[in-house]
Amino acid sequence: MTDTTWVPDLDALPDRRPKYDRLAAAIRTGIAGGDLVPGQKLPPVRDLAWKVGVTPGTAARAYRLLTDAGVLTAGVGRGTYVAETKSPPSPVLLAEHVFDASGDVNLFSPKMPDLGQGHLIATLAAQVVAQMPADRLMRYPSRVTDLAARQACLAGLHADVGPADVEDIVATNGGQNAIVLILQTILRGPAPVMLGDAISYNGFRSAAEMCRAELMAVPWDDEGPDPQVFENLVRQHGAQVYCTASEVNNPTGQATSFARRQQIAAIAKVHGVHVIDDDCYARIDRVGPSYRALLPDLGWHVASPSKTISPALRIGFAVAPKAHAAALVRSAIGQSFGVSPLLTDLYAALMRSPEIDGIVQAVRARIDRDVGVVVTTFADCAPGYAPGIPFVWLVLPRTWRANDFVAAAKARGIHLKSSESFLHRDSRMVHAVRIAVNGLLAPDRFDAAIADLRDLMDTPAARISV
Template sequence: MDTIWQPDLSKTGRSKYLALADALRKGIADKTLMPGQKLPPVRDLAYRVGVTPGTAARAYSILISEGRLVAGVGRGTYVADEKPKRAKPADWPERVYLRSPVLPDAGQVEITRDAMHRVADRGDVVDLTDYPNREGNQELRSTLRRLLADLPVGNFDVDDIVLTHGAQSAIIAVLQTVLRGPDPVVLIEAQAYPGFRRAADLCRARVITIDCDEDGPIVHQIESAAREFGAQVFLTSSEVNNPTLRRTTPERRYQIARVARRYGMNIVDDDCYKVTPASAESYRALLPDLGWYVSSLSKSFSPALRVGWAIAPSGQASDLARTVAFSCFGLSRILTDTTLEILNDKRLDSTLSETRATIASKVRQAVNHLGGHDVKWHEDVPFLWISLPRGWRASRFVRVAEAQGVILKSSEEFVARDARAPHCVRLAVNSQIAAECFENAVDKVRTILDNPQEEIGV
């Protein structure tokens, strides 16, 4: 490789990491790079072709996920051995994971690494020898306040923001803060994010499910549960219901807020999946004394950071911050400083834009191949909700898809254990596999949809 492979990326008009990935593919295809050949370390390759180490690492990661390269700790990176020709390309994975959304690396890895280096190079080591405290993360909360300024969540300031280890941690902390009595009751939608039920279970709360129509949760069921069971909290996602993608209409939100105010019921609005401007006011705006807004960086930047936040109702942030402090002492200074560096990075906007564009492209690709079937989707949400045709049950469909190498999530995972699940499956966008591989997996799903259960052999 030292003398015969030297890609020229100086004139490429596309992202350098994609151009480098294409050059590696071409070198493998034309045998310039032979099976079993060891490739140079990331830093050496970066220097050779005039890119950053992060760019070279991303190109390697893409080809490793495609099966064209293999890597081992301490061994380096090699061109994968050739395999016998099969019905599908040999460099595709045996199983395509479409069970949960996977973000593309549109620069997150490089931004995070650089942020960690900057934090490590600082001289204020005194701050790294103490337990975390709320004063120590004020600068990060101030930055979040600026970035979240346009959210329709009502008036709030820096002190209303409480940092947590991801949105799930925020939901649990809110429940721990507001639930009272020996038999607290929490409401969730009949088809909802499983983390809601798990959070309620951890807090020993009884869960009552609420049916929905096309406008959102049914108001009279919420009122009946609040009156009959004394429900203290309603957990919901008003902008993007996971898994149905349903958006609660503005009028329905007003109606639900009136019920909550009448019975003194808190509403926690989980807004993790929405990455474009909100369609209506959050419950935090409609219920300044009872509404909680929860989100995180997991679905927009990276789930690896585990940084989330809750915007508490007026005057209640100190109670929530105390709950977080009692449970985990808060976020470490290393984590909050790294996150602050990431949020202030000039490359962040372009990375987020590229991430959204990649997700939108994959969603459109899936919808184009699933035409004719009942599919709910939005370009800015990294999953699709597929209603199965007659002859299919969700659990059976998922097993058949898995036997053909496609991993999906059944509707049964989004309902209560004793509830009847709809005949639906969720197909999530995996943005770290090749477009052709994703397309092939969606085509398999389409074929299974087109052929009822009795016509499919496993």
């Protein structure tokens, strides 16, 4: 097959990520949109670099990211091709019967499409219960009963999490529970101070409140958290822990650059600050190593299948620094005795299933389709997003305030989350909204809602100040 004539346009999808990351995202978008098809040959590295206006090293790194993720295939002397897609599980459940064609459109929080995982979970749950010894159903969970789940988690960890073994992993009741457990393990004193990103997942604030800790905001620039502000807050307030999501900030979609992670890690090491790295959105095209890899004695990694398979699977995993693994185990036992064998055995069975990879790929493809609609519709607004991540961050034009836009959208039957939901009390106000993908909506209804939001943005109500 001859080389494709398709050329990604990096300027059409402006954002703040490194060029190799943007190029990889553009290729993914081309595949999701059908411009690139399985088996199609891509241009050689030097040709692509010249056409796009980047260095050959940048193009090579984008290809390598996508090859490692299985999106592309490559061979010496053969070239680079779009990977042949795996056969989807049979049958793939598009679940049109669960689509709600009436009522409001909920884009408030991400909702995953059911592309076979619902049926697979139900089938395996019945098998797990049928095969489980009776005494296992009559005992508290333990490190023995959740061993298979921890092994499955270990097998799925990216190398950038750093060296780990099964004893470093603690099963939790979801990713949020993992964050709380870690904080309960490491926070000290009557009034501990935590740091968090100025625009971030509000679960960090909830966890701080539960642990009676004060949470202070660290602003970001194009590379990630401001290292000078970070160090000043540590010095002035004796912060003990920093909560972040280095691969996918929720809600902006921005990743912390590798260089900035190194800077933050160096400061944290000097001052003994723990870093919790929330990786529940599990970005495929990794930007750099986790803080756990950069801080072997102070870095913590949090993972969960909630954002890739189903949020109904209330299981998560905390990967501790080796020196703190035993303390985290004690915290988990003291809080809930562990995670039910019904869940840990089900998770292990799901990870062993030959169907699960195809389902996860199908889910990500649907997410990319919907995100692509939003990004294309609002391309002039430089929306923030990441491949396979079910939300888009939209900074509003000066004609709109965030809460007014949310209220106006609600009047049209579309529910969004305002930037205010992601800001700390002392954060600088940003007038933006997060548009979440709702996989339970039929695609045409989702597309119509996005078009309606564009119309709303372009027709702000007149204001008169008195």
